[in-house]
Amino acid sequence: MIVLKSDDEVRVMRRAGRVVAEALQRLGERVAPGITTGELDRFAEDFFRRRGAIPAFKGYNGFPASICTSLNEQVVHGIPGPRTLKAGEIISIDVGAVVDGFYGDAAATFPVGQVEPEVERLLATTREALARGIAQARVGNRLSDISHAIQTWVEAHGFSVVREYVGHGIGRAMHEAPAIPNYGPPGRGPRLKPGMTLAIEPMVNAGGCEVVTKDDHWTVVTADGEWSAHFEHTVAVTADGPLILTALEEEAAG
Amino acid sequence: MSEGIAVGQLVRSRAGRDRGRAYLVVEVLPGSFVRVADGAGRRVAAAKRKNLRHLIVHRAVAAEIAEQAALGKLSDEQVRQALQRLLAEAERV
Numbered sequence: 445m446i447v448l449k450s451d452d453e454v455r456v457m458r459r460a461g462r463v464v465a466e467a468l469q470r471l472g473e474r475v476a477p478g479i480t481t482g483e484l485d486r487f488a489e490d491f492f493r494r495r496g497a498i499p500a501f502k503g504y505n506g507f508p509a510s511i512c513t514s515l516n517e518q519v520v521h522g523i524p525g526p527r528t529l530k531a532g533e534i535i536s537i538d539v540g541a542v543v544d545g546f547y548g549d550a551a552a553t554f555p556v557g558q559v560e561p562e563v564e565r566l567l568a569t570t571r572e573a574l575a576r577g578i579a580q581a582r583v584g585n586r587l588s589d590i591s592h593a594i595q596t597w598v599e600a601h602g603f604s605v606v607r608e609y610v611g612h613g614i615g616r617a618m619h620e621a622p623a624i625p626n627y628g629p630p631g632r633g634p635r636l637k638p639g640m641t642l643a644i645e646p647m648v649n650a651g652g653c654e655v656v657t658k659d660d661h662w663t664v665v666t667a668d669g670e671w672s673a674h675f676e677h678t679v680a681v682t683a684d685g686p687l688i689l690t691a692l693e694e695e696a697a698g
Numbered sequence: 699m700s701e702g703i704a705v706g707q708l709v710r711s712r713a714g715r716d717r718g719r720a721y722l723v724v725e726v727l728p729g730s731f732v733r734v735a736d737g738a739g740r741r742v743a744a745a746k747r748k749n750l751r752h753l754i755v756h757r758a759v760a761a762e763i764a765e766q767a768a769l770g771k772l773s774d775e776q777v778r779q780a781l782q783r784l785l786a787e788a789e790r791v
Contacts, residue, residue, distance in 0.1 A: 445751075446730070501699055512699060520700050538699055549699060588728035607764060608704035610726065619701045621730040623750065633728030645700050654761065661757070676700075 446613055446621050448639035453546065454680045454687070457615070457641055460541055460548035461678050461689030463497045468539050468550055469692060471511070475554040477531045481513035484537065485524035492541050500540030500547050500618055507662065512538035512551075519606055519647050519655050519664040519672040520551075531557030534567065536674040540618060547618045549643045550690035551676035562650070563671060569601045570648040570673040577626075577644045581679050581686040587622055587633030594646045595627040606647035606672070608655055609664065614643045614678055636681045641689070645676030706763030708756040708784045709734060711748070721746075722763055722781050724772060737777030758784040 449457065467488050474484060489510040492499045499510035507521075514522035514536040515529075522536070529535060538551035553567050577594040590611075598605050611624030622634060626646045649655075651670025658665060666672050680687040707723045709732070721734035724745045732753070733745035740746055760780035766772040 504699065507699075540699055586728070591728055607726075608707075608759065609700035609702050612701040618699060621750065622728065623701060623703055623726060623730065623732075625726050625728055628728060634730075647700065654765075656761075657757075674700075 446634060446640055447615050448637060449615055449641055449680070450639065453615070454639070454641065456544050457546045457548065457678065457680065458689050460497065460543035460546050461550070461691070463492065463495050463543055464539050464541050464548035464550045464678070465690045465692045467491050467541065468537060468552055471537050471539070472552065472554050475529065475535055475556055477529055477557055479529055481522070481524040481527050481529070481535070484513060485509045485511050488539060497541040497543050500542050500549065504618065514538070514663070514674065516671050517666045517669050519649070519666060520609060520674055521662045521664050523660060523662055529556045532559055534559060534563060534671060534673065536672070538674065538676065545616055547614050547616070548690055549614055549618060549676060549678050551645060551674050553673040553675065565601070566603060566648065566650050566671060566673050569598060569603055570646055571675050573597045573646045573648060574644060574675040574677060577646065578677060578679050578686050578688065581636060581642060581644065581681050583636055583638055583681060583683060585636050586631050587624060587636065588628050589630045590644060591625045591628045592630035598646065598648050604649045604651070604653035606649060606655055607653055609647055611643050611645045611676070613641065615641050638681055638683050640681040641678065642681070643676060643678050645674065647672060647674045703732065703750065703755060704759050704764060705767045706760040706780065708758040708781070708788065709753040710756065711752065712754050713752045720781060720785055722760060722777055724763070724767055724777070735777050736781055737774035741774050742772050742777055756788065758788055760784055
């Protein structure tokens with residue numbers, strides 16, 4: 445069952461989303477050669493506590509940290525620790541927070557210093573795939589119109605979409621119905637209605653789409669070792685079009 | 699944080715006549731549903747549409763099932779073998 449949120453509930457989710465957006469922006473400003481992923485995690489946790497928000501990931505199914513930090517060939521769910529960032533690498537940071545009982549969830553991949561042009565293209569393509577998916581989050585569309593827009597854009601640029609992990613409904617729980625694959629034909633799944641709140645999150649590999657989970661049971665890496673990017677927003681479907689809840693400023697997409 | 703639900707993933711029915719029975723996901727549908735099969739009583743060609751709420755989703759995934767399904771060549775024999783393997787692995791841990 446997809447839980448529809450009232451306008452008031454969407455407003456609370458916007459507050460949660462703004463805290464997430466600010467955290468992600470500040471984390472992005474701190475991404476530089478020499479900083480460790482553990483330092484980023486501590487910054488995020490302090491930031492959430494100062495803002496009266498609860499880190500959503502800490503303790504989720506046993507996840508040990510407040511953010512996910514996934515480097516280079518790591519796709520998602522990397523665990524922060526002593527690893528130091530080096531120039532030329534990329535880091536995907538996934539952030540979630542709870543405010544007044546509602547969740548916000550967003551992610552972005554940041555370059556560490558200067559990266560290769562092909563890596564830059566991977567990031568730009570994934571960011572744009574998310575924008576194209578969000579643009580389909582309109583009343584009357586079907587859920588898989590989002591999926592199809594993402595897959596089409598990614599594959600037209602020679603990259604591949606991860607299948608094993610999907611976007612999700614979000615609200616009073618981090619993972620609600622519906623599941624939102626980043627692949628598949630258009631025109632399938634439930635029709636989108638005002639009050640649906642969706643975490644849309646393409647995970648895009650420079651090489652093949654296959655992924656493997658490491659022995660820590662969390663870190664997901666590409667099977668071929670090629671690098672991977674991840675961008676995510678929490679979005680509300682409204683009568684006026686998609687509303688990005690994890691944007692820094694008010695922003696209606698498309 | 700993305701949700702893990704993949705073709706080839708081990709699931710178990712938590713409700714209905716088939717409660718407790720193990721299946722593999724053979725298709726992830728947009729929304730709240732997946733299609734599941736075990737290659738025996740529930741064949742790939744007649745995969746059952748299941749609400750995710752009515753399934754316990756385990757972590758184990760048979761990667762070869764996703765590959766074969768993507769090629770449109772998934773057989774009941776492959777599902778049976780992969781399911782047996784995942785269940786045997788699950789018992790060891």
